[in-house]
Amino acid sequence: MADKIYRVNMTDLSTSIEDVPADWAGHGGRGLTSNIVAAEVPPSCHPLGSKNKLIFAPGLLSGTAASNSGRISAGAKSPLTGTIKESNSGGSSAQKLAKIGCKALIIEGQPQDDCWYSLTLKPGEVTISKEDDLVGKGNFAVVESVEKRFSDKIGIISIGQAGEMLMTGANISIKDPDSHLRSLGRGGLGAVMGSKKIKFIALDAGDAKVAIADVDAFRAANKVFSKALVSHPVSQALATYGTNVLVNIINESGGFPTKNFSTGQFEGHEQISGETMHDRIVERGGKPKHGCHSGCVIQCSQIYNDLKGKYKTSGFEYESIWAMGAGCTIDDLDQLAEMDHIMDDIGIDTIETAVAFGVAMQAGVLEFADADEMIRILKEEIALGTALGRIIGNGAGSVGRTYGMTQVPVVKNQAIPAYDPRAIKGIGITYATSTQGADHTMGYTIATEILGAGGTADPLAKEGQVELSRNLQIATAAIDSTGMCLFIAFAVLDDSTCLPALIDMINARFGINLTADDVTNLGMSILKTEHAFNLAAGFTNLDDRLPEFFATNPVPPHNAVWDFTGDEIDAFWNF
């Protein structure tokens, strides 16, 4: 069955299944969500009002046997940043959507009553149902209940209490094949789903499969592609230590933001490192390797058990561990795992929320290193939507504004993640220029600056950083359209067989003839579409700046400051 656009109007509770317009046919994932948002959402609309739309799209290769192709994209105007937003995640939903034959699910309008709803998608069918039972519940309860109603084979997209309460730190949860959770983490898209009054979306693909135009060519290319992925040393480190392999590496670089970005190294880094985590996981009978979707050959996820050997969390990522750990100066992995679990349940972005806690600690709302109080606030304030809970649940910028702070690490109101831009300057260009607020994944210069993938760059020097960030942002926009996990980028950068194999798979899937130039042009076109949306929403080059304190407060141990001029940053857009 040909892919279709599934459209749901929550104002009049109508649905339709539409042919894919020619303009969108070559797009998937981020390219598709961003093009739909640009075409259908008024840039100046209120992100939580009826004019915003929430789009879900699998990538071009999602649902096929291509390794690591399980990313789902969600797009909207972000209530956190006010910009266009694409957030992507693993889990099984991309594959289910693709098998259902849904090229994109567009949710528009807003109910006129106070009711909550759920959606169910099957091949050729989308239904809206009233939902009472699960309102006010966390994501784990939603998964358990919805799996009981359907089966554990279905895909589930859901929001927790944070999304229901329209907190701008709210994420959208994506069930993985083992009924654990991944997240569409950044940009507060959970609040957009909450504003549409949709508690969950069930994806029932049945036995449907994705059609491949040239099966043999596809298989051959996937073999080359998979080999490139598993051979890369970064892939191997990810399989052993997870993304948390970075704690010791970034701490060593002096760019490990500690105590709300007051210094670049954390005394307790060893206790929260990937190495420590690996040993603990093994000790307690967890799994150091775990794939968040079928077909993943890198397996950076893990099963982290508690002291009693009982499951506590998975997808326990470097950036989450950094934010709760170094950012808030907490060096107890078990407490971090507990918080990670609670945040997954509430449905709130671990980066945004933990950075918000760091700002709150500096504001004196709670003490640095007070993990018990953080856990209490998560459970008793954020999950219940108290005043303090909403202040923190709305993110780092919210805390900063509420308490009149000047040391507030955000760009376009989104929290800066785990790499200090004073000591690792290329990533600062990504934070500043990204179309979506501060986000390391938009152009992960750490790959080159710190990990030496795709060449080298001195993280403390400005030279070449704008170009590095630009090239990576263009490549990322393209990769985010394929449904591929961003961790294929290391192999793409260093193994000349990898990108051609990826392109061969896309061509074999659709019976087309893309070239490497087409892929680059796709990436550039996506960035320009997103940038144009932001300009039309009122953003200017002056929004592409880091907060003042990065220029005025040197960060130890290098005592580096952020020293790019506005003109240097603005050169990013010269393409």
Next chain:
Amino acid sequence: MADKIYRVNMTDLSTSIEDVPADWAGHGGRGLTSNIVAAEVPPSCHPLGSKNKLIFAPGLLSGTAASNSGRISAGAKSPLTGTIKESNSGGSSAQKLAKIGCKALIIEGQPQDDCWYSLTLKPGEVTISKEDDLVGKGNFAVVESVEKRFSDKIGIISIGQAGEMLMTGANISIKDPDSHLRSLGRGGLGAVMGSKKIKFIALDAGDAKVAIADVDAFRAANKVFSKALVSHPVSQALATYGTNVLVNIINESGGFPTKNFSTGQFEGHEQISGETMHDRIVERGGKPKHGCHSGCVIQCSQIYNDLKGKYKTSGFEYESIWAMGAGCTIDDLDQLAEMDHIMDDIGIDTIETAVAFGVAMQAGVLEFADADEMIRILKEEIALGTALGRIIGNGAGSVGRTYGMTQVPVVKNQAIPAYDPRAIKGIGITYATSTQGADHTMGYTIATEILGAGGTADPLAKEGQVELSRNLQIATAAIDSTGMCLFIAFAVLDDSTCLPALIDMINARFGINLTADDVTNLGMSILKTEHAFNLAAGFTNLDDRLPEFFATNPVPPHNAVWDFTGDEIDAFWNF
């Protein structure tokens, strides 16, 4: 003694008294504060950081015998709006500053320690002192204590708890001759003063006087000017009923925003009207007429006593009464007076805060019409800086963002005041285009649309409104530079002797030869200077828009919507 610039650097606790640069010599009040901010404050700086500056300036005629010349201007980059900001107020400080020979007081930098300070200005002298006793105290306690230390003849500029806690709704209080308070209300300048760690400024002019170049010409002009003021019917209404004369008038127009801007008329209007207030004041032995500074011939202030005949509040203004009353659907004047008193004491803008309460009521934080809970929140939450207190104390936009609301009446994050822009369209142009966020005083089209001063305009029609707002904004910028109360505008618009007399006074004061064209050019130049600052701070024409709900939600009884296009609004700047 020639006027000087008094400069205080709070980073190194140094002071200086400087000659007035030639560029600033012709400026006073708003013209001066805006020019100093434009010259010395980086537009992109953090408003609560060390690079912002807080400027106080008396008007060109302040300190003279000119009627109604007692307005003081304060300027800075606003922490509420992010724009340039000028706020002006009556009270005795303008006259004291002028007599001290201080053309402008510039406060820059930020203490490196946690100490609080006070400033004392005398002719040719400015000193910084540590201040412990009054930290955490309200404005009334500050006035009482500082008058004891000095005398009740001095001027006092102070902040309450809201300013100390850097709330963006915080105002700056100005003592009047009877030791009551007036406020530099809008734009959160109290937070800027708090960020400089200055609790109060004592102004001790001693016997100093302002020099007049041509005393006879000045006296003659002032006589004509005063006669024009007192003869105007609006002046007479203001003397009898205060600004609160507007309750019944605006309610009748259907543009009286009620229940967080849900409708345009309030059932309880009669109980909170100027007429009711007048009778109650007389009954209880208060004063319906009261001047906030010596030399005021209009006397729109009043002394409002409580049931026992004890002083409760003064400067009990229409916009405050509207915001607490109709906005929150409370029809008990005594409760409004109690809140007015508390807000003066805490040092928080009545308009911003009461509109914030209206949004909070719609969000379900408290019930509409629950005055007791409002009073509790003011005393126990805002004054103490609890989480909820800060959410509300940071203004209407803060409440709206925190609770994910779409019906949030703000422009550039400043609360829209007492006139619904759907039913009184000219004022909507002022809200949208003002360089300082929504502010009726920036271009008070109500004068013409509703009161028929300076001509007429149909409040429900778009025709001529952009031009009306433009002309009034230009005139207002000039008037705000003279130290004159804006209520001279009615006489300026309708009595041809008034403006020439005003210009004659300025010429006689300084021995110069300004013409009416010079005054218009001054107004235009101030607006352009302010606008240029905002553009350099990252604002665009897209910020000159009203919130979406004004276009989508018709307001009864006229069921009018806001229907100006962006291009129509942007034509404002064609001058």
